[in-house]
Amino acid sequence: MSVLLVRHGGSAVHIKNGYANIPLFREAVSAGFPSPAEDYIEQSLDLNEHCIKRPAATFFVRVQGDSMIDAGIYSEDMLVIDRSIPAAHGDIVIAGLHGEFTVKELQLRPRTCLMPKNKAYSPIDIPEGSELDIFGVVTHVIRNLRQK
Amino acid sequence: MPEPTFALVDCNNFYASCEKLFRPDLKQRPLVVLSNNDGCVVARSKEAKALGIKMGVPIFKIRHELRQHNIAVFSSNYTLYADMSARVMRTLEEMAQRVEIYSIDEAFLDLTGTQSLLDNSQFGQQVRQIIGDWTGITVCVGIAPTKTLAKLANHAAKKYPATQGVVDLSDRQRQQRLLGLLPVDEIWGIGRRLGLRLQQMGINSALDLANANPKNIRQHFSVVVERTVRELNGESCIDFEELPPTKKQIVCSRSFGERVTSLQEMREAICKHSARAAEKLRKEKRYAKIITVFIRTSPFNAQQPQYANSLSGELSVPSDDSRDLINQAIRLLEHIWRDGYAYAKAGVMLSDFYEPGVYQPDIFDQQPNGKGRRGHKESQALMSTLDKINRQGKSKLFFAGQGVKNSSGTKSWVMKREHLSPAYTTNWNDILKVK
Secondary structure (H helix, E strand, C coil): CEEEEEEEECCCEEEECCEECCCCCCCCCCCCCCCCCCCCCCCCCCCCHHHCHHHHEEEEEEECCCCCHHCCCCCCCCEEEEECCCCEEEEEEEEEEECCCEEEECCCCCCCEEECHHHHHCCCCCCCCCCEEEEEEEEECCCCCCCC | CCCCCCEEEEECHHHHHHHHHCCCCHCCCEEEECHHHHHHEEEECCCHHHHCCCCCHHHHHHHHHHEEEEEEECCCCCHHHHHHHHHHHHHHHHCCCCEEEEEEEEEEECCCCCCCCCCCCHHHHHHHHHHHHCCCCEEEEEEEEECHHHHHHHHHHCCHHCCCCCCEEECCHHHHHHHHHCHHCCCCCCCHHHHHHHCCCCCCEEHHHHCCCCCHHHHHHHHHHHHHHHCCCCCCCCCCCCCCCCEEEEEEEEEEEEEEHHHHHHHHHHHHHHHHHHHHHHHHCCEEEEEEEEEEEECCCCCCCCEEEEEEEEEEEEEECCCHHHHHHHHHHHHHCCCCCCEEEEEEEEEEEEEECCCCCCCCCCCCCCCCCCHHHHHHHHHHHHEEEEEHHCCCCCCCHCCCCCCCCCCCCCCCCCCCCCCCCCHHHHHHECC
16 A cells, blocks of 8 residues: 655655655754763753754644543643654654644554544544645643643 | 865745645645735745736735635745744755855855765755755755856756756756756846846857857956856856855835824834844944934825935944934934825934944043943943843834834834734744644
């Protein structure tokens, strides 16, 4: 089977036999925190460094709805999206579907579908031979626990 | 010496693409972006181009087409475009050692001597794919031994879909073939008027110009056009500029949403432009000595009485303090203001720039102990606090002279932007909603 997985606004990645051909452009990323400077200047921890590996490819979105609560994603949560990550089986992704953006788990096996994480919702099958618009891969959830 | 190699990366339909990225419902729809005050079309999606909507056409002339083809219309959202542009440029900087940002949607890469396992076309395709994946913006890439040829290669990459958005013009024969296909006024820096003069000399195609005698061209035109001839022949003459040259002047001006007829409203507008210009000046780390204020009625409205004037004034010492610049600008405005006109545009220009510490201080302005008529340090501290607060969100702190909103919540001189999209990437309240 073959489904064309389209990066929304980006390039197309062909999936054959349920596996995505992931482009090989992954340069070494300096993850984690910078090494301490030679002198002991006080260093504050920057949450951006922790959540954002590639600022140029990072976008934020806000969730509306409860289709992903079993994945720990609730309405009003803020999500960090990294478009530089090629979407793979099991990733939580933002997809453009019927003219709006939706957050779901991407499943490529045994067939391509967008899986809600809430039993009240049914999976959204992506018919063979059609296009699926992926805006980006969700990397973090940010929720204010006091202001609800 | 390795062969010079340049790539020109140019975003396709940039403003339209920025708008579409955040609106999956508009994926297939034609879309246009309007100029300031929603006047003319300044960007078109490929669907709008296919419908024959022309660049620069006033919106009122295409009302019918907009309705007939259900064309989506947006006001210019420069906040969004600037952020998306920065993302594209930042990504390019990861892919090439030297990047010259040429405009909001174009950049030259210097690939000279780059040890790469990829050939030029493969590299171009990789740039295209990474920019597309990371930022959602589609780009075309032209690669050649000179900047002028890289521009032409990019033009070809845009024009001919079979190129898949990348044209490598390293090969002399390919250069010649493409030059033969393109009219002379498609060449970077030639333009329509110069093109006409060249055509009168029998130079019609880009290839004709490439084959012209450089000395002859210099005699008839200029050393600049001669340089273009050399560049078309693969001789790199135009320098690569990584750092943008320091600005020589700063202009802040706007057409008014509605005509301005009262001095009070005009004062507010000039005050706001001065404050904005001062902010830009501080960002450039410069001091200005000369400030110019200009106002005018609409030249397109021949029935109404016309008036236009401008006046420049000199500060006693160069300054980057918003208060100095605003005071001077208001004084200048009051000199040129005439009642009884419907003003369409006003602006402020700063010029005669100085680097910090290079100018001759006014003996009344500054004393060695830092105390003076008004302390320099105090001014610096106040302005940097002002800028810091305002960086966190546009115009939180402003000068009273800019006026406060009237009862309807808008000022008549504010730009008309009725179709403005949200600031998806720069304002927490505007970020995308997903279900």
